Amino acid sequence: MQTHAIKKLLNGQVDTGESVEIKGWIRTTRDSKGGFSFLVVHDGSCFDGIQVVANNELPNYADILKLFTGCSVIIQGELVESGGKGQSVEIHAQSVEVVGWVENPDTYPVQPKRHTMEFLREVAHLRPRTNTFSAMLRVRNTMAQAVHQYFSQNGYFWLHTPIITASDCEGAGDLFRVSTLDMMNLPKDDKGNIDYSQDFFGKEAYLTVSGQLNAETYACALSKVYTFGPTFRAENSHTQRHLAEFWMIEPEVAFADLNDAAQLGEDFLKFVVKQVLANNMDDMKFFNSFVDKTAIQRLETLCDDSFERVNYADALDILKHSGEQFEYPVEWGLDLQTEHERFLTEKHFKKPTVVMNYPEEIKPFYMRMNDDGKTVAAMDVLVPGIGEIMGGAQREERLDYLLNRMEQHGLDENEYKWYTDLRRYGTVPHAGFGAGFERLVSYVTGLSNVRDVIPFPRTPGTAKF
RNA sequence: UCCCCGGUAGCUCAGCUGGUAGAGCGGGUGACUGUUAAUCACUAGGUCGGCGGUUCAAGCCCGUCCCGGGGAGCCA
Numbered sequence: 001m002q003t004h005a006i007k008k009l010l011n012g013q014v015d016t017g018e019s020v021e022i023k024g025w026i027r028t029t030r031d032s033k034g035g036f037s038f039l040v041v042h043d044g045s046c047f048d049g050i051q052v053v054a055n056n057e058l059p060n061y062a063d064i065l066k067l068f069t070g071c072s073v074i075i076q077g078e079l080v081e082s083g084g085k086g087q088s089v090e091i092h093a094q095s096v097e098v099v100g101w102v103e104n105p106d107t108y109p110v111q112p113k114r115h116t117m118e119f120l121r122e123v124a125h126l127r128p129r130t131n132t133f134s135a136m137l138r139v140r141n142t143m144a145q146a147v148h149q150y151f152s153q154n155g156y157f158w159l160h161t162p163i164i165t166a167s168d169c170e171g172a173g174d175l176f177r178v179s180t181l182d183m184m185n186l187p188k189d190d191k192g193n194i195d196y197s198q199d200f201f202g203k204e205a206y207l208t209v210s211g212q213l214n215a216e217t218y219a220c221a222l223s224k225v226y227t228f229g230p231t232f233r234a235e236n237s238h239t240q241r242h243l244a245e246f247w248m249i250e251p252e253v254a255f256a257d258l259n260d261a262a263q264l265g266e267d268f269l270k271f272v273v274k275q276v277l278a279n280n281m282d283d284m285k286f287f288n289s290f291v292d293k294t295a296i297q298r299l300e301t302l303c304d305d306s307f308e309r310v311n312y313a314d315a316l317d318i319l320k321h322s323g324e325q326f327e328y329p330v331e332w333g334l335d336l337q338t339e340h341e342r343f344l345t346e347k348h349f350k351k352p353t354v355v356m357n358y359p360e361e362i363k364p365f366y367m368r369m370n371d372d373g374k375t376v377a378a379m380d381v382l383v384p385g386i387g388e389i390m391g392g393a394q395r396e397e398r399l400d401y402l403l404n405r406m407e408q409h410g411l412d413e414n415e416y417k418w419y420t421d422l423r424r425y426g427t428v429p430h431a432g433f434g435a436g437f438e439r440l441v442s443y444v445t446g447l448s449n450v451r452d453v454i455p456f457p458r459t460p461g462t463a464k465f
Numbered sequence: 466u467c468c469c470c471g472g473u474a475g476c477u478c479a480g481c482u483g484g485u486a487g488a489g490c491g492g493g494u495g496a497c498u499g500u501u502a503a504u505c506a507c508u509a510g511g512u513c514g515g516c517g518g519u520u521c522a523a524g525c526c527c528g529u530c531c532c533g534g535g536g537a538g539c540c541a
């Protein structure tokens with residue numbers, strides 16, 4: 001007898017009348033005093049479970065009556081057309097083996113009822129057994145696969161950039177230190193400062209906040225590369241959009257400018273969304289019903305419509321003449337606030353919006369200076385409901401401009417020699433962006449908190465599980 | 466880091482101007498049923514986040530700390 005994923009049985013890939021075996025977990029049970037029980041069994045292969053009918057001729061029927069949400073079972077039986085409403089096929093059990101009981105049904109946290117997301121976060125090891133989190137992971141998986149599929153199909157190479165880094169490229173203050181020094185007995189130098197030359201790497205080291213600078217090196221040789229891996233920020237942020245550990249996608253393309261990066265971001269996002277619509281409709285229907293009534297429509301619109309592109313300067317005009325009362329001022333040289341970004345994408349354009357060419361003083365050193373001398377070739381991709389979902393730029397490929405901007409930002413040229421070398425030896429215009437994977441998953445599923453689209457969220461004060 | 470809201474049964478919550486606790490769901494038992502968020506009856510289950518204070522009396526008022534959530538900033 002062959003073991004089947006429940007997905008195959010429900011899809012009609014196995015004929016009725018065949019003997020089948022399934023392995024999974026009980027979701028609900030309903031006992032009939034007519035001498036049989038209905039068991040709904042899930043194995044995670046798809047959104048739905050399959051109904052199993054077990055009757056009192058089974059030798060362990062007394063045990064079956066005690067089955068409870070969460071018990072693990074192996075069931076053998078015949079796949080038949082269902083005699084009841086609500087499902088096309090079901091299994092008439094010839095054997096029900098209970099593999100694992102639920103120790104105390106009274107305290108098993110995942111009850112067949114609605115829970116708050118806050119409570120489920122506290123039982124993150126058991127929340128995958130809920131509809132919401134199993135659907136989330138299937139969608140997340142589709143999206144992760146789609147990321148690699150998209151880049152692979154378009155000639156990109158996947159580059160594994162380091163997790164541990166010694167260059168604090170985005171400025172200090174938000175980095176996790178990596179050290180093997182004995183914190184109770186720190187080595188000091190003459191001046192009484194901690195002597196990191198005695199540390200593992202012989203210098204200060206941190207968890208990466210971005211693989212971009214490393215990715216640029218390979219882009220300047222293999223033309224099109226991307227990274228997709230964990231990223232760490234020690235920011236003390238308490239919002240629905242921030243994690244201390246998250247996954248970031250960073251493509252980097254040689255011989256490309258800012259418009260190429262914007263187009264890439266749009267094509268990439270549409271591809272990933274289409275994959276979800278093509279492969280996870282059951283999961284999306286669930287999110288559409290119970291999480292966000294506009295989820296599916298939002299994704300379909302995204303695929304059909306082209307993204308709006310607007311210059312920072314023009315965005316300021318739109319905001320100034322909007323008639324909206326904003327809490328924060330709209331002025332040249334100030335970054336757009338969350339309220340401004342959301343107005344643009346949610347109320348004004350009502351679709352994904354790429355804001356381009358920001359004032360140079362509010363953007364990092366590596367972004368390319370525009371000909372106007374006051375803006376850099378930066379872009380933020382904004383989507384309704386989330387705000388910023390990607391941030392990118394054309395990189396400064398001209399050595400003198402780059403050194404100039406590094407000096408302005410107070411960066412030590414020697415620390416970045418390897419980076420500036422790219423401009424000394426065969427430099428090319430190149431561009432790329434960074435996309436927070438959890439923000440993408442949040443956008444797609446409608447789950448508004450990124451803590452609920454990653455299996456085990458890390459946030460300030462919380463690293464359980 | 467700043468501002469706001471919350472912490473009462475396994476879960477979701479109610480609890481009035483202070484008088485030492487309630488419901489629904491879930492669990493258990495029973496009735497009924499090709500059921501499917503089943504229905505009905507009965508039942509068990511609580512150091513009211515911690516500590517301190519006010520009071521004859523605190524879930525409720527005051528102080529403080531801890532935890533959770535939302536918003537801002539920072540960003541992806």
